[in-house]
Amino acid sequence: MEKAITPRTKWIIFNSPSNPTGAAYSHDDIKALTDVLLRHDHVMVMSDDMYEHIVYDGFRFATPAAVEPELYDRTLTVNGASKAYAMTGWRIGYAGGPQSLIKAMAKVMSQSTSNPCSISQWAAAAALNGDHSFLATRNAAFKQRRDMVVEMLNAADGISCSKPEGAFYVYPSCEGVIGKQTPGGAAIETDEDFARELLEAEGVAVVFGAAFGLSPFFRISYAAAMDQLQDACGRIQRFCGSLR
Ligand SMILES: Cc1ncc(COP(=O)(O)O)c(C=O)c1O
Known part of the structure; x- marks a missing residue:
């Protein structure tokens, strides 16, 4: 990854567990990668945590913003209801990240799709807050x-x-x-x-x-x-x- 980063690199995108391989990064794997990112402070980090809840054999899910708090201010963590709650058709995704970026994203969304429908929003709230057993x-x-x-x-x-x-x-x-x-x-x-x-x-x-x-x-x-x-x-x- 160090070799792939240039002065023009804007974002690194993580996806673990991964589509298409199903492979997942352990806490230590991610730490090794975030150590590299700490040396390149012009690079933003997006972590697609969509498969967070779908792991096997006691694997412990980890994500860059939690592994390396120093990256917190330039990490966008995204997730959604599609996989864990089998709600693909409901079209609900969400993100946490730096306030300026989230504000800009909200501006783009509000001028394009306005919002995902409120029925989906209520359903996603029920999925996220409900029983996860x-x-x-x-x-x-x-x-x-x-x-x-x-x-x-x-x-x-x-x-x-x-x-x-x-x-x-x-x-x-x-x-x-x-x-x-x-x-x-x-x-x-x-x-x-x-x-x-x-x-x-x-x-x-x-x-x-x-x-x-x-x-x-x-x-x-x-x-x-x-x-x-x-x-x-x-x-x-x-x-x-x-x-x-
Ligand atoms: C890595 C990854 N992120 C996100 C998604 C979810 O996409 P959507 O929210 O559009 O259903 C998928 C679905 O295939 C995926 O594989």
């Missing part, structure tokens, strides 16, 4: 799906998948199938080829890694029912097994 139950279900998906992907020829700490994505490598061909003779030269041929052959939709800037990988969202995931992973195994 469902999070543990839901995370246990997500963890079960993650573990099954990771295991089934690792059993597919040419696929290797690490087990992420949070969110509801896995980001397996498909390096082992690059250079192969489908039974119909289509060459798999990139992760985009892999995603397209998988969709054509088995009707399974994944997002190819080049779309996120890191190849040869692909993203799977396991925010789906266990039997659908099992079926999809079985299809991925069959597809990978058919490549030569």
Whole structure:
């Protein structure tokens, strides 16, 4: 990160747990990054904490403004109701940060969308202030799906998948199938080829890694029912097994 920062750098954007990988930074990981940021006081920090509540195996969520109070005045922490409360369609996000920045954001919003509808605002207030005990139950279900998906992907020829700490994505490598061909003779030269041929052959939709800037990988969202995931992973195994 130190090497990537130049005098023209305006913002660093953190996203942990991450979309698309599900990887999450520990307190110490973040401290190492905030130590770098302390040396570059022209850089603003935005932390997208959307998956704050979706973590597994006792992982402790951390965020830059809490890890490094000295960065507080140049950190914008954003979050929303979409993931923890499964309220994607309600369109509620929120942010905490320096007063001047929040004021400017409010000005832009009030001149563009005016506001998210008041029904959504009341629903989000109920979600944020209400009982959170469902999070543990839901995370246990997500963890079960993650573990099954990771295991089934690792059993597919040419696929290797690490087990992420949070969110509801896995980001397996498909390096082992690059250079192969489908039974119909289509060459798999990139992760985009892999995603397209998988969709054509088995009707399974994944997002190819080049779309996120890191190849040869692909993203799977396991925010789906266990039997659908099992079926999809079985299809991925069959597809990978058919490549030569
Ligand atoms: C990293 C990240 N931030 C924020 C969001 C939430 O977006 P929205 O509030 O538009 O539903 C998502 C949803 O995919 C996400 O992956």
